[in-house]
Amino acid sequence: MGKVLRVIELVRNVRFWFAPGRIEDEGETPDYRFSLANERTFLAWLRTSLALIGGGFAVDQFLPDLPWAWRVGLALGLLAAGALCALRAVNHWVRCERAIRRRENLPVSRFPALLSIGVALVALAMVVVVLAGWQE
Template structure:
């Protein structure tokens, strides 16, 4: 329901804050709508865990860049490591948010929420991989 006194941005912000509160209150999440078929909830959980594995891989990649490219320009190495570490953190938080939004949609009988995040993450990982290829090539070529 949209309040006529709210701007669209303010409504989205309020919705985001409400979603964050649900992260820490599973009993409130269960109070929403009807319990979906457990298979859908388990599939949602498997997707969440896949996103967490991706987040952990990004964090591990950040540490690997920092440890295994010591001869690389320190500013480049630091930027690459911090980008991977930050990407892992963003991916983990986004996974949690998406899990809650999907669970709410299933309980309410609504369409599942769409997200641009997989596309953004895929493109970012591709770009980071190309940068890593460049860093490794410079290191081995020099």
């Protein structure tokens, strides 16, 4: 039952991604500073997403001597993390905006911890690559 409710909530949030004006129907208009702070957080997540995507392309383009499986694995890991981060950014923005308007607690998420662990794992793999040299 809990998973079904989460899916319904996600579908409802996705509607707001493409029609943000409809969010005005939720609760009361908050102090604009809260909405602007929420937007700055959204933009920070997007910058993180762009950095991850750029890192994925950099690994693929600038490490040609790296064995193909390592290069593609690291690049795809970074690209996937960037894509997930971008999607999570907009969903988090909507969830927070709705909570602010309803005067509810802001939603919590495991995503920052999972993203941090994923980036740390890619960084550790890069340390292995640097130490091993991978010269052919």
